[in-house]
Amino acid sequence: MKQKKLRNNLHKVMAVPAFILFFIFFIYPLFQSIGLSLTNWNGFSKATFIGIRNFITFFSDSRALNDIKVTVLFALGSAPLLNIFGLVYALLLDKEFKGKSLVRVIVYLPAVISPLIMGYLWYFILQPQRGVLFTVLSHAGWVISGNWLGKSGPALVVLILVNVWQFVGMTMIIYLAGLQTISPEMYEASDMEGAGYWTTLRYVTLPLLLPSIKINVITNIIGSLSVFEIIIALTDGGPGYATESLSIYILRMVHGSFTGYSTAVALILFFIILIPVFISLKVMKRMEYEA
Amino acid sequence: MNWIRIIQKTGKYITLVVISFLSLIPFYILITIGLSKNVGKLKIDFSFLPDFHFVNFILAWTKSGLGISLVNSFVITSGALVILVIFSSSAGYSIARFASPFNRTILNIFLLCMMIPGIINTVALYTLMIKIGGINTRWAMILVLSANSLPFSVFLYTNFIRSIPRDVEESAIIDGCTWFSAFWRVTFHFLKPVTAAVAILQGLGIWNNYAQAVFFLQRKDVRTIPLAISMFFQQYGANWSLMAGAAIIGLAPAVLIFLFFQKFFIKGIISGAVKG
Amino acid sequence: MKRTVTLLMCFVIFGVSFPLFAGGQKEGKKAPVTVTFFTGKSETVDWMDKLIADFNKKYPGIKVTQEFQKDASSVIKVKFASGDIPDITTVVNQDYIDQGMYMDLSNESWWSRILPSIKDLCTDIKSGKQYKVATNVTTAGIFYNKEVFNKLGLKEALTWKDFVGNLETIKKANPGMVPMFLAGKDSWTLGHLIEFLAHGIIKQEYGIMGSRKAFIYNQQDKLKFAQAGGPMDIFAGRIMELKAKGLINSDSLTATYDDQKTALATGKTALISQGMWAFRDIMKINPDAEIGFSPFPAIADGTKPVVISAEDSAYAITSASKHKKEAVIFLNYLFQPDNQKSYSEFLKMPSAFTDVNADWGPLKDDVKKALSIAVNIPFTETPSGFSGDDAGRMVQQLIAGKYATSLDFAKAYADTWNKAWNAAK
Incomplete structure (x- = not known):
């Protein structure tokens, strides 16, 4: 009898296994991180509690501040571009025409591949003096220094473009998905009222795309702010630390003897991610009301 | 009137060709280098045809030990996906169908944690892994990676199940099922699109994972593809053909699986990812 | 429904745990003792692989495996912390000496064959002991x-x-x-x-x-x-x-x-x-x-x-190694004059061993x-x-x-x- 009762109520607790797994491998370490971030643990000897000194150190550490700048600039470049290009691609590929699915597959293809391998691939192309692009350009008679990766500004631009190139397919697919949920009648109605393409886009398509926009904006913010592999492969954070992101900094601090400090940096990164995510969620909520 | 349409159409197709070209050119370059006879230097002769020097692939394969890494990647990805699909679909079902403060709290925690990238936990997770003896084991990697992917998957499943009418289960209940068994017997079969979306989006993330793997999989015999490739590149940095050969071997499984299932993939994401 | 679940569970167990445990602990039975060698020297990986193959053939009770990583000096830290500690490594650092991570090699037999200047450089300033041994002068x-x-x-x-x-x-x-x-x-x-x-x-x-x-x-x-x-x-x-x-x-x-x-x-x-x-x-x-x-x-x-x-090609045995004896056997084999001659000529670098006369280059x-x-x-x-x-x-x-x-x-x-x-x- 008891067993039957249990069976009849099982559906209410079906989220528990997922939650337990998540608790052990995510939430518990997260809380532990907070504890570790208040120590000077170096990875092997005993840790001492040092209060918030790690956080104070962070904000007087010019390398760390530079890494925040790099990470934020990368995200500021990458997230909007991903969304804009993804949306434009999706609008182009939403229409019926021959070869539609082929082009979709091609555009999505780079997103399938590990960013690390992708970074190395682009290094073949972009390496100054020896890369494919340099060789082609100098063959074509263009005198060019090809020093794209050797200066902080251009290197960051290259990183952003490579990232956008790789993941534009991902955003595009999500937008395509959103576009398919919009029923043709909506467009017809708009057409009847004599609205042009841009007016329809602004007042019909975009508002109805909000769920997709939400997913894309948030995943792109998170992804861009925790960028890691592509930088490792393309510039290794260099020259110097000019393109080092916070994620790489965390890894390197672990590899050095700054383990406690590295968790403090990780928590700071968390807050850096949280702020724009919450702002964009708020903004989109307001847009939902207006629409 | 007609010629405007023609111009529009050709303009559109030109755009599409440009887009495709942009996406494909690096692959073309990679293959050309991988098949090139020249080892160190780059030779551009504008013949646009590779040398077809397949020896590079054989060399890359034997030197890199990518075989064991392929097995590791397959085991870890499939293991994590099985856990992920079972756990997050049932969680999504319970959350979507049976509102309770308990389920709401769990969903909110997942939603909040969706914003936290995995790397933040790495150090603490590392100490946990040492305690449970999970370093250099595939089972622990499976658990870590599936846990990392849970929030987004639960989110997708919850949204999707909300969009399916309740009648689906109700008829099964009438036939004497419990709500629990109705899920596995009936609802689960309706979840194919969202399962496809989860498998693609999260499966690729797990397959390509590097940031966690670089910490937890130190030993040669448990390394995954991205790790093996990066090790290989560190060692044979001068030999571009060999590197390109290894890169092609490394990215081939993901590309092949994607191309093979591409219809299902894109459809799955389209119908699974954005609902409600 | 039970069938579905059972099927799924079978899939999980079969697909996941089988290959997972199979690969886990190979060193169990009477298989040869595995000695891991962790190196950061990319130049010598291929040469070392050959020597290891020879060694493994001659000493069937021991199986040496080599692992190379470019960032060896950083990665060793993760290895020490995780307990995945190699038996022999080329990475020696004062911090780790202070932490007692390496085995004391002071009493090994090979020191009499090594140039005094190199022995000095292998000597820990703080304790006066040798925790590493270098085979070459670079x-x-x-x-x-x-x-x-x-x-x-x-x-x-x-x-x-x-x-x-x-x-x-x-x-x-x-x-x-x-x-x-x-x-x-x-x-x-x-x-x-x-x-x-x-x-x-x-x-x-x-x-x-x-x-x-x-x-x-x-x-x-x-x-x-x-x-x-x-x-x-x-x-x-x-x-x-x-x-x-x-x-x-x-x-x-x-x-x-x-x-x-x-x-x-x-x-x-x-x-x-x-x-x-x-x-x-x-x-x-x-x-x-x-x-x-x-x-x-x-x-x-x-x-x-x-x-x-200075010293080059330094080796240390970790104090956490479970196979110190076997590690020493491997080093002794590696340090044999003919092997060192070959190494020295391969690397084009003079040997630190007084009994090795290598023609190491122009x-x-x-x-x-x-x-x-x-x-x-x-x-x-x-x-x-x-x-x-x-x-x-x-x-x-x-x-x-x-x-x-x-x-x-x-x-x-x-x-x-x-x-x-x-x-x-």
């Missing part, structure tokens, strides 16, 4: 293109003025040639410049033992890292000068170690700063290249030219001369949180123009060094 200095030097009538530079003069002459005579080629993408090569040129000043002033103590105990009164006119300040000034005068390659921040070797071998550059470990590859790229070797010029007035003459005479005219200095023992890689990244910044003055660089360097030194305690 030298590092300037490798140059003899053809160009002869054609232009240049002499090996021993002072900074002559060095820059040489580079300028080369630049004027061969506009297409890079006077000096730096491999900035591989930041350790830039880190070496600090150890050779900047620390060279300290090393010659306080002698080998005195300077080792100064580094290990962080005696800033001797190191003078942050001081105006101190070694770091002078060094940074010199690098800035090279850059300002256009004497280094334009891609000095993105070129790799491999690019550097290729540039010298194919006559694209006149000189590079490297160690003997690079020589084998250079000769492989172009066997006809005429390469000379000279000391580093004195970078500060009143100091002498220096040349690195640079023999050049090196002998360099060692006699310049102060012989060792590598620097840095804190584990501030490896040669990290130091090299600071030189990258320097070249990229991040520091307005050479003193800014010196202060930043001192700051990072002190932080790492304190963290390791």
Whole structure:
């Protein structure tokens, strides 16, 4: 009898296994991180509690501040571009025409591949003096220094473009998905009222795309702010630390003897991610009301 | 009137060709280098045809030990996906169908944690892994990676199940099922699109994972593809053909699986990812 | 429904746990004892693989496996922390010696065969014991293109003025040639410049033992890292000068170690700063290249030219190793004179064993001369949180123009060094 009762109520607790797994491998370490971030643990000897000194150190550490700048600039470049290009691609590929699915597959293809391998691939192309692009350009008679990766500004631009190139397919697919949920009648109605393409886009398509926009904006913010592999492969954070992101900094601090400090940096990164995510969620909520 | 349409159409197709070209050119370059006879230097002769020097692939394969890494990647990805699909679909079902403060709290925690990238936990997770003896084991990697992917998957499943009418289960209940068994017997079969979306989006993330793997999989015999490739590149940095050969071997499984299932993939994401 | 669940569970168990446990613990039964060898020396991976294959054949009870990682000095930390500790490693660091991570090798049989100067360099300053053993003597200095030097009538530079003069002459005579080629993408090569040129000043002033103590105990009164006119300040000034005068390659921040070797071998550059470990590859790229070797010029007035003459190919056995006996057996095999002769000739680097007579290469005479005219200095023992890689990244910044003055660089360097030194305690 008891067993039957249990069976009849099982559906209410079906989220528990997922939650337990998540608790052990995510939430518990997260809380532990907070504890570790208040120590000077170096990875092997005993840790001492040092209060918030790690956080104070962070904000007087010019390398760390530079890494925040790099990470934020990368995200500021990458997230909007991903969304804009993804949306434009999706609008182009939403229409019926021959070869539609082929082009979709091609555009999505780079997103399938590990960013690390992708970074190395682009290094073949972009390496100054020896890369494919340099060789082609100098063959074509263009005198060019090809020093794209050797200066902080251009290197960051290259990183952003490579990232956008790789993941534009991902955003595009999500937008395509959103576009398919919009029923043709909506467009017809708009057409009847004599609205042009841009007016329809602004007042019909975009508002109805909000769920997709939400997913894309948030995943792109998170992804861009925790960028890691592509930088490792393309510039290794260099020259110097000019393109080092916070994620790489965390890894390197672990590899050095700054383990406690590295968790403090990780928590700071968390807050850096949280702020724009919450702002964009708020903004989109307001847009939902207006629409 | 007609010629405007023609111009529009050709303009559109030109755009599409440009887009495709942009996406494909690096692959073309990679293959050309991988098949090139020249080892160190780059030779551009504008013949646009590779040398077809397949020896590079054989060399890359034997030197890199990518075989064991392929097995590791397959085991870890499939293991994590099985856990992920079972756990997050049932969680999504319970959350979507049976509102309770308990389920709401769990969903909110997942939603909040969706914003936290995995790397933040790495150090603490590392100490946990040492305690449970999970370093250099595939089972622990499976658990870590599936846990990392849970929030987004639960989110997708919850949204999707909300969009399916309740009648689906109700008829099964009438036939004497419990709500629990109705899920596995009936609802689960309706979840194919969202399962496809989860498998693609999260499966690729797990397959390509590097940031966690670089910490937890130190030993040669448990390394995954991205790790093996990066090790290989560190060692044979001068030999571009060999590197390109290894890169092609490394990215081939993901590309092949994607191309093979591409219809299902894109459809799955389209119908699974954005609902409600 | 049960069927579905059972099926799924079967899938889970079959698909996941089977291969997972199968791969987990292979060392169980009466399989040979596995000795893991963790190395950061990419040049020797292939040679070592061959030797290991031979060894495994001759000693069926032991199975040695090699693991290479480029960032070995960083990765070893993760390995120590995780308990996935190799039995033998090439990475030896003072922090880890202090932590008791290595086995004491002082009483092993091979020391009587090793040059006393190398034994000294293998000796831990703090305890007087040997925790590592090095098999070779490496030298590092300037490798140059003899053809160009002869054609232009240049002499090996021993002072900074002559060095820059040489580079300028080369630049004027061969506009297409890079006077000096730096491999900035591989930041350790830039880190070496600090150890050779900047620390060279300290090393010659306080002698080998005195300077080792100064580094290990962080005696800033001797190191003078942050001081105006101190070694770091002078060094940074010199690098800035090279850059300002256009004497280094334009891609000095993105070129790799491999690019550097290729540039010298194919006559694209006149000189590079490297160690003997690079020589084998250079000769492989172009066997006809005429390469000379000279000391580093004195970078500060009143100091002498220096040349690195130090231990190379060091091995340590970890104290956590469960197979210390087997590890020693492997090292003994590796240290056999014929194997060391082969190693030495393969690497083109003289042996540290007195009973190994290797014909290690055409640079023999050049090196002998360099060692006699310049102060012989060792590598620097840095804190584990501030490896040669990290130091090299600071030189990258320097070249990229991040520091307005050479003193800014010196202060930043001192700051990072002190932080790492304190963290390791």
